[in-house]
Structure formats: structure tokens, C-alpha cells
Amino acid sequence: MSVNFDTPRGSLEAVRGVDIEIPAGMSVGVVGESGSGKTVMCRAAMGLLQGSTVNRTGTVIFDGHELTAMSKEQVRELFGSGMAMIFQDPLTALNPVRRIGAQVSEGLRIRLGMSKSDAMARSKELLELVRIPNAAAVLKSFPYQLSGGMRQRVMIAIAIACNPKLLFADEPTTALDVTVQAQILQLLRELREDLKMSMVLVTHDLGVVAGNTDYVAVMYAGEVVEYAPTKKLFADMRMPYTEALLDSIPRVDHKSGTRLSVIAGRLPDPTNRPAGCGFAPRCKYAQDKCTTDHPELKTDPDGHIYRCWFPIGEAL
Amino acid sequence: MAGSGTAHMRNTVDSVLTVRDLTVEFRVGKNKTVKAVSGLSLDVVKGETLAIVGESGCGKTTLARAILQLPPPNSGEVIFDGTDMTLLPKENLRSARTSMQMIFQDPISSLNPRMTVHQLIDEPLEIWDRGTRAERDERINKLLFSVGLEPDLVLNRRSYEFSGGQCQRISIARALALDPRMLICDEPVSALDVSIQAQILNLLLFMKETYGLTMLFISHDLAVVKAISTRVMVMYLGKICEVAPPDVLYSQPAHHYTRALLNSVPIPDPTKQIRTELLQGEPPSPMNPPSGCRFRTRCVGASALCAEQEPQLREVSPGQFVACHHPIV
Numbered sequence: 001m002s003v004n005f006d007t008p009r010g011s012l013e014a015v016r017g018v019d020i021e022i023p024a025g026m027s028v029g030v031v032g033e034s035g036s037g038k039t040v041m042c043r044a045a046m047g048l049l050q051g052s053t054v055n056r057t058g059t060v061i062f063d064g065h066e067l068t069a070m071s072k073e074q075v076r077e078l079f080g081s082g083m084a085m086i087f088q089d090p091l092t093a094l095n096p097v098r099r100i101g102a103q104v105s106e107g108l109r110i111r112l113g114m115s116k117s118d119a120m121a122r123s124k125e126l127l128e129l130v131r132i133p134n135a136a137a138v139l140k141s142f143p144y145q146l147s148g149g150m151r152q153r154v155m156i157a158i159a160i161a162c163n164p165k166l167l168f169a170d171e172p173t174t175a176l177d178v179t180v181q182a183q184i185l186q187l188l189r190e191l192r193e194d195l196k197m198s199m200v201l202v203t204h205d206l207g208v209v210a211g212n213t214d215y216v217a218v219m220y221a222g223e224v225v226e227y228a229p230t231k232k233l234f235a236d237m238r239m240p241y242t243e244a245l246l247d248s249i250p251r252v253d254h255k256s257g258t259r260l261s262v263i264a265g266r267l268p269d270p271t272n273r274p275a276g277c278g279f280a281p282r283c284k285y286a287q288d289k290c291t292t293d294h295p296e297l298k299t300d301p302d303g304h305i306y307r308c309w310f311p312i313g314e315a316l
Numbered sequence: 317m318a319g320s321g322t323a324h325m326r327n328t329v330d331s332v333l334t335v336r337d338l339t340v341e342f343r344v345g346k347n348k349t350v351k352a353v354s355g356l357s358l359d360v361v362k363g364e365t366l367a368i369v370g371e372s373g374c375g376k377t378t379l380a381r382a383i384l385q386l387p388p389p390n391s392g393e394v395i396f397d398g399t400d401m402t403l404l405p406k407e408n409l410r411s412a413r414t415s416m417q418m419i420f421q422d423p424i425s426s427l428n429p430r431m432t433v434h435q436l437i438d439e440p441l442e443i444w445d446r447g448t449r450a451e452r453d454e455r456i457n458k459l460l461f462s463v464g465l466e467p468d469l470v471l472n473r474r475s476y477e478f479s480g481g482q483c484q485r486i487s488i489a490r491a492l493a494l495d496p497r498m499l500i501c502d503e504p505v506s507a508l509d510v511s512i513q514a515q516i517l518n519l520l521l522f523m524k525e526t527y528g529l530t531m532l533f534i535s536h537d538l539a540v541v542k543a544i545s546t547r548v549m550v551m552y553l554g555k556i557c558e559v560a561p562p563d564v565l566y567s568q569p570a571h572h573y574t575r576a577l578l579n580s581v582p583i584p585d586p587t588k589q590i591r592t593e594l595l596q597g598e599p600p601s602p603m604n605p606p607s608g609c610r611f612r613t614r615c616v617g618a619s620a621l622c623a624e625q626e627p628q629l630r631e632v633s634p635g636q637f638v639a640c641h642h643p644i645v
Binding site for chain 1: 371509518576585589
């Protein structure tokens, strides 16, 4: 799948030729810096990007249905019961002038055809399921009356209301405190297990990925540059970008005062992608070939995928 | 914790900043006050980086602003370089602030979008009449160069033409323009991407060494704090839980809140995942904080004593101070 936006400065390649598979029941992390195309990829996969300036090419297949060949209305039918999404900022994602109860029960009534009272009763159960204390009172509250963590729990309750098979979680804990983040991540882990739900977890935090996913896709400049089972990726990185990203984060398990390695430079301009590897100008292993030829995806026999001419662990 | 006390104060002549019994309260509506900072004391010794960590709403930022008298605290002393800032008349306060500068969280909105980089950094120099035009220009070039920006390329551009990381570099250059003795950084890297965050943290470490700065570093990110600080203070609901050097605090936290915070930090290594009991719930309202220890409502080690009596800071190991009736040993 590729996504381009028409802009006054020319075509902006937000996502370039991404091939990714979400195995049933698994959790796949998507990591990368701001502007690497994580969010655009998820939204495009769900068909949420529309308008005359958006050009999406490629195919998206969900549970045997080819979404890219379906009409908008048909795709919409899958929202809620097939796939659902939770967003980074729960305050802007919730409607500020409707009560929580109305927002949680909406999907139940539309997708599952429940009556108003049944939907309300089920909404209360859902709020209890996401561990909101005093659910009956929260049903009657407005979003501004809740804390950030509670709002994100409400978002999760809405998302899981119709038992979706796949949940897109786009930076679900970035706006939250660490203690609340840990609670929300634990909740997502448990719900995923109970509901046998697959999840795409978009985040910029390698720590969140390490403890909450089965597979990881690392994105850089609109492309997936590495994809592997999470344990394998952390144990045996092939892509220099992934290594540089991991080395640049401060960690609580390192000694204090440790100097961080720095990735020099910045992401390439998305309206003017370089001919070679997008990371070449910032890569400490880069050779001449990297600046002229765009690397192909390579797959190791064990399924570890990466996009690099000179991957880590291979002699030059 | 969340107790009071002054056991952690070092009272040395090297103290650049000493805060005693600082209280900041905001009135919200009739007969209601938010107790943002309650009777808090701290000192910062020359060349030290004191980091203040805690969840949102614990009073970190309010504390920093109260130190700068923005707005002045309700009570307490803020002694900077031998003078009590809370007693200074307005004009003297302005000149005192020149040696205590602040860097803010959002680098883009903290710079005036209508001013060029040259004007932004020149402004403090001009107001305080530091040198001739030529001397000031030389100083500006030197500052920009030292924060890793090419003066010729950036001088005539405005903040919106730069990325977040570059704007934070400009903010740092501007804060250092008047040769401050102390730099207060309020979440300086929270809005930045990880790769940029590393650049800015290294820059701050470098600037601190070069200019011999003393820093107060506020952050909610425990990993960032560990990388940059020489002393860490954990805050909860306007009070201190624990003060210790980072390596001690992270390896053997004595306060239940510190341990809970550390356990919730995600570690980027799938083989090192700890799944302990998480801290439940959220901090209570600062309008009506719990009696005794303010953390007791979420604490696994709380007893009846914690509700009755507020714990005082005491030393549990060299340099490690904790305000808890039942510290972890």
C-alpha cells in the first residue's frame, strides 16, 4: 500500500509500498519517529483517509474481504464489529457535548441493533470491564469531567463494544502519565486475550513495544524498514536505523549520566524522497551504494524482514 | 510520603538556591483552594542538576514558577544567591531573574513568531544593555554556534521555519544569553522525538559543563531524569516523597511511590519485563488532599499511622532521604 497527498509543494509520499500482515490474535507494534507514516498507514488501511488530495494505491485485505475494492458504505459496516480504533488524544476523539453513556451505547444500537435500555445496561458492563469505578455515574458524565486515563478507558470501551477482530491503537498512552500508561497497557493486554482480538499498536516508544507486542514493524520515511517477532528484533537487529533509535533513548536500566548516542540530521523531506536509502545520510554504516540505490526488502530464512544493503551482522 | 521536613537540606555555603517551606495555593471558587505546593523545602548546590519528577498535577511546574516569582508563592522563602526573592521589590526582582533563566516545554510557542532569531536572542542583551551593537552581534553568533546552529543560516529566520528540536536550541541560546547562574528547565524534551531528545539532552549536558551551570530539571520521564541529573527529588501532590542521587534512587527506592513509578516505566527489552502489582487509581484531588501522608490512599504499605501523622523526611542511607513511616529497606 502507498499513500500520497497532493500538496502545494507537490506530491507528498506519506506511505511507500508497505506490505504488512497482522496475524490473527497477535499484537503488532508499529514504531517510528513523528512523520514516519505510522498514523497515515493505519488510517489508510481502515479507509479513513478521504478527499480529493489523497491517493491510496495497493490492496488491503481484512478477514478475507478486500477493503480496497469495497464501497465506503460496505467498509463502514465493518467499523466497530470488524475493526475499531483508539486514538492518542481521547479528549478530542470523544464528542464534548454528548454524555459518555450515549457515546458508548451508540455502536451497540447501530451495529448490534440493541434497544436503548439494553444498550445502556451493556454500556455500564463495558465501563466496568475497562475498570472504571462508579460506572453508573460515569455514564451520565461528559468527557471534560473525566481524567485523561478515564477518557482513554471510555475510548477503549467504545472500541471493544461490538467485539472487533482487530483494534488499531494509535499512540493510546502517549498523552498519559507513566503510572496510568502502565494501567492502560495492562488493560489492553488482558482484553486482547479475553476477546481474542488482534491489535496494531502504534507508538514512538520502544519500551511500550517491547512489553506489549508479538511482532514489530519499524517505520522510517514512509516505509517499513524492519519487521520481525519482537523478541527477535530486540535480540538481533538487522537495520541500522532500529539500532540507532534504540541507542538514542535514555533508559532507567542504564547508569545515570550515560551519554546518549545521537542520530544526526533529520527525516528526509517527504515531498522529495532521496534516490537511495532514506536513512543513508544519517547512517553510520552507509556506503556509496546506499545514496544511489534504493534498498530492496530482504527476508532472512527465519522470516526477519529488513530494508538495507548492508545489514548489521553481515560482513561488508 | 508526601511529607514535610528539612533533613535533606545541606545548608552549605555552596547553595545557589535555597527554598524553605514554600507554599503555593490557588483559590478556585468559593472557599476552595488547590494546594499545589505545600511546605516544600529544597536546596540546589553549585554545579548540581536537581531533577524533580512526578505525575502531572503534582506541582512540579508550579514549584519552578514560584521560584521565579511567577506568580510569587503564598508563603516561604526563595533564597537565590543570598537574597530572598520573595522580598525583592519589582525592579530588583527583574534584575535578579537575569541570572535565573527558564526553558519551557513547548519550544515553538515559547518563541515569539514575529521575531527573527537575531531579535529573539538580542532582546535580553538589549534590555540589559550588554555591550555595543558589534559586541552583542558577536555574542549572538557565539551562542548560536554553541547550541549547534549555523548563525548565517538562521539569524534572519523566524521560529515557525524551524523544527521543534531547532526551536529548543534557540530557546537554550536565548536563556544563556545573559550568562545565568541557574537554568530552570521545565520538561524541555517532552515535546520532542526520541532522536531529537537525545541531541537536546546531550546539548544541555555540554552547556552545563561549558558554562558551569546549576540546573533545576523538571520532567515526568524517569529515564530522561536518570540520564541528566545528579540528585533526584520525587514529588507527589505538592510534597516531597524522596530525595536521593539517581543511581541510589533507581536501584533501591525507599518510598513506595518511587518504586511504583519505576515499575511502570516501560523497558525497551522484551527479556526484562517486570509485571508487578501496578499502582491503582489516580492521584486524589489537590483541593482535598488526604490527611497524614498524602500518598497513603494508593500505597500498598499504608497503616493507620499514615492517616494520622504526616511522615517527615529522614535519611535512610547516605544521601537518600525519604518521607515515609514504613520505608522499603
